[in-house]
Amino acid sequence: ESKNPGQSEFLQAIHEFLPTIAPYLDKHPELIASNVLELLLEPERLIQFRIPWQDDNGNWQVNRGFRVQYNSAIGPYKGGMRFHPTVNESVMKFLSFEQIFKNSLTGLPIGGGKGGSDFDPKGKSDAEIMRFCQSLMTELQKYIGPSMDVPAGDIGVGGREIGYLFGQYKRLNGHQGGVLTGKPLTYWGSLARTEATGYGVVYFVKHLLQDKGDSFSEKRVMVSGSGNVAIYAIQKAQALGAKVISCSDSSGYLIDPDGIDVALLKEIKEVKRERLSAYIISKPTATYIPGESVWSYEGEYDIALPCATQNEINQELAKALVKSGVKIVAEGANMPSDLEAVVVYEENQIIYCPGKAANAGGVAVSALEMAQNSQRVPWTFEKVDNELNDIMKQIYETCRDTAARYAQKDDLLSGANIAGFAKVADAMVSQGLV
Numbered sequence: 011e012s013k014n015p016g017q018s019e020f021l022q023a024i025h026e027f028l029p030t031i032a033p034y035l036d037k038h039p040e041l042i043a044s045n046v047l048e049l050l051l052e053p054e055r056l057i058q059f060r061i062p063w064q065d066d067n068g069n070w071q072v073n074r075g076f077r078v079q080y081n082s083a084i085g086p087y088k089g090g091m092r093f094h095p096t097v098n099e100s101v102m103k104f105l106s107f108e109q110i111f112k113n114s115l116t117g118l119p120i121g122g123g124k125g126g127s128d129f130d131p132k133g134k135s136d137a138e139i140m141r142f143c144q145s146l147m148t149e150l151q152k153y154i155g156p157s158m159d160v161p162a163g164d165i166g167v168g169g170r171e172i173g174y175l176f177g178q179y180k181r182l183n184g185h186q187g188g189v190l191t192g193k194p195l196t197y198w199g200s201l202a203r204t205e206a207t208g209y210g211v212v213y214f215v216k217h218l219l220q221d222k223g224d225s226f227s228e229k230r231v232m233v234s235g236s237g238n239v240a241i242y243a244i245q246k247a248q249a250l251g252a253k254v255i256s257c258s259d260s261s262g263y264l265i266d267p268d269g270i271d272v273a274l275l276k277e278i279k280e281v282k283r284e285r286l287s288a289y290i291i292s293k294p295t296a297t298y299i300p301g302e303s304v305w306s307y308e309g310e311y312d313i314a315l316p317c318a319t320q321n322e323i324n325q326e327l328a329k330a331l332v333k334s335g336v337k338i339v340a341e342g343a344n345m346p347s348d349l350e351a352v353v354v355y356e357e358n359q360i361i362y363c364p365g366k367a368a369n370a371g372g373v374a375v376s377a378l379e380m381a382q383n384s385q386r387v388p389w390t391f392e393k394v395d396n397e398l399n400d401i402m403k404q405i406y407e408t409c410r411d412t413a414a415r416y417a418q419k420d421d422l423l424s425g426a427n428i429a430g431f432a433k434v435a436d437a438m439v440s441q442g443l444v
């Protein structure tokens with residue numbers, strides 16, 4: 011705490027992580043002796059820079075840019091870029107710390123990183139977004155590369171932003187397809203990358219349900235958020251027979267008792283870039299509740315998929331989930347449940363699927379995009395989607411089996427942390443703790 015004053019999100023991620031790996035360390039005293047934990051709490055490199063850009067009125071604006079290159083033990087740094095006013099050093103460090111173990115769980119050779127800016131893309135013109143992205147990349151390009159550090163999208167960074175970032179990188183360094191992932195399909199993007207995180211979280215739950223002789227069929231599902239992860243989680247859950255009754259944005263939440271109309275949602279969010287409240291204009295039987303958390307909803311449902319942002323579920327909202335009859339919480343977002351919410355899940359035998367396992371599908375397909383870029387060969391949608399499904403099955407089984415071995419049945423948080431950590435710690439020690 012004294013080394014990271016005021017960095018509440020980063021400290022929260024560490025507090026969640028450390029106790030869960032204790033049973034593994036008990037069996038591996040050599041890791042304590044080598045001090046690998048202390049090294050792991052310190053990022054390899056943290057880059058912070060100024061991003062000057064000109065708005066449409068000709069005024070100069072300035073934002074703060076970050077890239078945290080946290081851990082390269084098992085591969086080049088890999089993790090998204092986030093554009094949101096809440097971005098700061100603490101948020102960047104928590105996200106990149108989580109990313110280490112998530113990337114390790116995918117079984118693919120990628121290390122942990124994350125970046126972004128406190129720039130708010132809401133209400134900006136395309137030209138402003140472009141000038142901002144170009145200015146950001148003018149600095150960031152010094153530190154990244156296809157075998158060094160490969161950024162992707164996150165909150166506020168989708169295909170449009172990746173395109174502008176890629177264009178500026180190319181202008182300065184020539185065409186290097188593998189420097190970013192989440193690229194549009196016309197220049198080395200991967201089919202199924204857009205869908206990957208949302209589909210992946212649903213595949214994770216599908217395998218969990220199958221393991222218990224159950225399925226998504228007839229399940230009532232609540233989703234928060236209405237961005238990239240939420241949209242494709244809704245789409246896949248409905249394709250597997252569930253009814254998804256909600257989604258949300260930072261202004262409020264939507265309940266559609268008929269099940270969310272994904273085509274309408276995509277039109278509003280991806281094409282028109284409007285607010286979610288526009289949904290009820292086309293679908294008056296749905297209700298939009300402004301200013302409230304979707305998790306305060308009092309109706310009944312079976313599965314919760316938080317897909318918006320960190321700490322969206324606190325103790326009080328977790329208790330509301332319990333009252334609604336939820337059996338499974340699977341995180342599409344990173345750390346959407348705070349520490350006290352996780353305790354409420356444990357006390358009420360809710361199966362908790364932490365983000366670092368359940369939302370790893372996005373980065374996994376990003377790594378498959380890197381593989382396609384290296385091969386110079388694009389894969390079909392079906393091939394990528396099948397690989398994604400297999401990877402999510404393997405992640406679920408790894409978490410399940412590791413939990414059974416070191417913690418308790420269905421303690422997928424411990425399973426994810428231990429399995430993710432074991433590989434990284436081993437690689438760090440064998441490389442001489444570099």
Ligand code: NDP
Pocket residue numbers: 163164165166167207235236237238239240258259260261317318319320342343344369370372373
């Ligand atoms: P998007 O920007 O596409 O969507 C974010 C959604 O969450 C929007 O509906 C947004 O509402 C809402 N939201 C964001 N911040 C807040 C807030 N402070 N309070 C309430 N609502 C908020 O982002 P993604 O869908 O890509 O990311 C969502 C989550 O998933 C993040 O935690 C991200 O780190 C995680 N994730 C994303 C991956 C990916 O591949 N994209 C991979 C793995 C994890 P509004 O429009 O009003 O801001």
